[in-house]
Amino acid sequence: xxxxxxxxxxxxxxxxxxxxxxxTRVEVRSRDVIGHPDVDTFAAELAGARFTGAGRRxxxxxxxxxxxxxxxxVHLRMTGRLVLADPADPEPPHTHVIFALADGRHLRxxxxxxxxxxxxxxxxxxxxxxxxxxxxxxxxxxxxxxxxPHGLFNLGPxxxxxxxxxxxxxxxxxxxxxxxxxxxxxxxxxxxxGNIYVDEALFRxxxxxxxxxxxxxxxxxxxxxxxxxxVLREAVERRGxxxxxxxxxxxRPGGMRPxxxxxxxxxxxxxxxxxxxxxxxxxxxxxxxxxxxxxxPGV
DNA sequence: AGATGATCCTGTATGC
DNA sequence: TGCATACAGGATCATC
Numbered sequence: 506x507x508x509x510x511x512x513x514x515x516x517x518x519x520x521x522x523x524x525x526x527x528x529t530r531v532e533v534r535s536r537d538v539i540g541h542p543d544v545d546t547f548a549a550e551l552a553g554a555r556f557t558g559a560g561r562r563x564x565x566x567x568x569x570x571x572x573x574x575x576x577x578x579v580h581l582r583m584t585g586r587l588v589l590a591d592p593a594d595p596e597p598p599h600t601h602v603i604f605a606l607a608d609g610r611h612l613r614x615x616x617x618x619x620x621x622x623x624x625x626x627x628x629x630x631x632x633x634x635x636x637x638x639x640x641x642x643x644x645x646x647x648x649x650x651x652x653x654p655h656g657l658f659n660l661g662p663x664x665x666x667x668x669x670x671x672x673x674x675x676x677x678x679x680x681x682x683x684x685x686x687x688x689x690x691x692x693x694x695x696x697x698x699g700n701i702y703v704d705e706a707l708f709r710x711x712x713x714x715x716x717x718x719x720x721x722x723x724x725x726x727x728x729x730x731x732x733x734x735x736v737l738r739e740a741v742e743r744r745g746x747x748x749x750x751x752x753x754x755x756x757r758p759g760g761m762r763p764x765x766x767x768x769x770x771x772x773x774x775x776x777x778x779x780x781x782x783x784x785x786x787x788x789x790x791x792x793x794x795x796x797x798x799x800x801x802p803g804v
Numbered sequence: 805a806g807a808t809g810a811t812c813c814t815g816t817a818t819g820c
Numbered sequence: 821t822g823c824a825t826a827c828a829g830g831a832t833c834a835t836c
Contacts, residue, residue, distance in 0.1 A: 506829065537812095564830085582830055584814085599814090618813040620830070656831065683807070692831080700829065749815085789809075790829070 507581040509664065509697030510740035511751050511759060512564050515587060518754030519568065520559035522589050527555040527607040528570075535601035538614070540622035547625050550575060551604070563660045563696030569628070576631055578624040578657060579614070584750040585621030588613050617750065624657075632658060660696040664733050669695055671727040678718035678726065684802075685721060686714040687788040689733070698733065701746055701768045704793045706732040708767045714787045714794050715802035739764070767793040 507515070531548040533539060539547050554575060560567035566587070568577040579587055586597065592611045602614040602623060614623060661677075662668035677694045678685070688694055689703045698706070707714045709732035712725055721729070745751060745759030748769065752758055762769075766776050771784035771793055780797040 508830095580830085583828080616813095617815070618829090620812065681806085687807085690830085788807095791827090 506583055506699050506701060506748075507585065507745075507751055508564060508699035508702050508740075509561075509737055510702070510743075510761065511745035511753075512561055512566055512581065512697075513741050514744045514753045514759060515581075516559045516561045516566055519566075519587070519589065522754060523556045523568070523612070524558060525555065526610070526612075528552060528604050529607050530605040532603040532605070533601070534603075535619060538601045538616065538619060538621060538623055541624040541626070547623070550625055551577065562657065563663070563692055564699070565657050565660075567631075574628040576626050576628050578626060578631075580622050580624075581616070582618070582620035582622070584618045585614065585616040586750065586752055587754060588615070588752060588756050589754055590756065656692055660692055661694045662696065664695050664697050664737055669730065669733075671723065671730045674730055675721075675723065675726050678721055681718040683718055684715045684787050685712060685718045685729070686790070686792060688718045689729075690788065690790075695733070697737070700790050700792075701765070702733075702736050702740060704768045705736045705766055708732075708794060708799060709736060711798050711800065713799045713802045714792050715785070767795060769793065 528551050531551045533544050533548055536544045551570070554570040554572065557569045557571055557574070560569065564580060566579040566581070568579065569575070570577060579585070581587065588597070589610055589612050592609070597613065597615040599617045599619070600613050600615045601619065604612040606612065614621075662673065674694070678688055681688065686703055686707065689698050689706070690700070704714065706729065710725065710728040712721065712729055740746060740761045743759060743761040743764060744753065746761040746765065747758035748762065767782050770782045773782050774780070775782055775795040775798060778795065778797050780795055782793055783796045785792050785794070
């Protein structure tokens with residue numbers, strides 16, 4: 506499942522490999538993977554455009570192009586893959602979009618479950634810089650942001666950036682009885698965490714995933730912010746986690762999986778205390794944790 | 805208003 | 821052995 510480290514790894518590979526490449530033709534085989542605008546406009550606007558660089562916001566990949574400037578926004582969701590390949594290479598199953606490049610290569614979008622989406626925007630339509638926090642401190646209460654087309658317009662701070670602080674997190678947790686895991690998975694709170702790294706961060710911070718968010722103390726929140734940063738930094742360094750589907754822009758799997766402490770390790774010994782890693786359901790998600798290191802959910 | 809559940813989708817794993 | 825069902829999950833939408 507591509508989360509921030511996986512998307513960042515794809516970004517880096519494509520930023521290196523795609524810069525300067527010009528699109529000659531766009532073939533959309535599955536119309537439902539194009540989220541905006543309509544398919545014909547999407548294909549027509551991109552034909553002839555040239556890639557200038559790759560960015561990322563949360564789990565969204567942002568491929569910049571000229572003229573326009575345009576931004577091709579890609580969300581891989583669960584099983585999406587964006588891979589640059591030689592057309593002679595065997596095509597992955599469930600290939601839905603092909604960008605033929607002037608140099609002969611193909612950028613392919615494949616997605617078994619077809620949950621992922623591709624969007625095309627004029628750069629001017631996208632929020633400038635960091636979208637999430639309104640800047641002014643203590644802006645409690647109603648965030649009067651209107652409901653916008655999709656999540657990209659309503660993202661919280663980057664977890665590896667300066668705006669993601671224990672104070673920010675504390676403000677989002679105050680008074681909430683929802684499990685802390687639910688809060689951390691909310692992309693409006695912090696942009697880029699998914700099921701794997703949330704479980705890993707909670708383990709590193711020694712916080713039980715089902716703890717009501719409003720009951721966490723300042724020290725726990727500080728630990729959590731540090732743990733989120735540490736986990737994501739290490740995962741980026743190891744180029745992401747591959748279970749079944751994830752590969753980077755060159756088709757290579759990530760190297761983080763053997764280093765995960767709890768995710769996917771139910772029944773195996775905790776790396777810290779040797780107690781069996783447990784699995785439960787929190788916020789409708791499979792949740793992995795160490796019952797000894799991460800204490801009680803309640804109180 | 806905040807939280808929960810259904811929805812999308814298909815490969816893989818489990819159950820009988 | 822084979823078929824049927826459960827499960828995985830990010831984000832969105834409907835419904836408490």
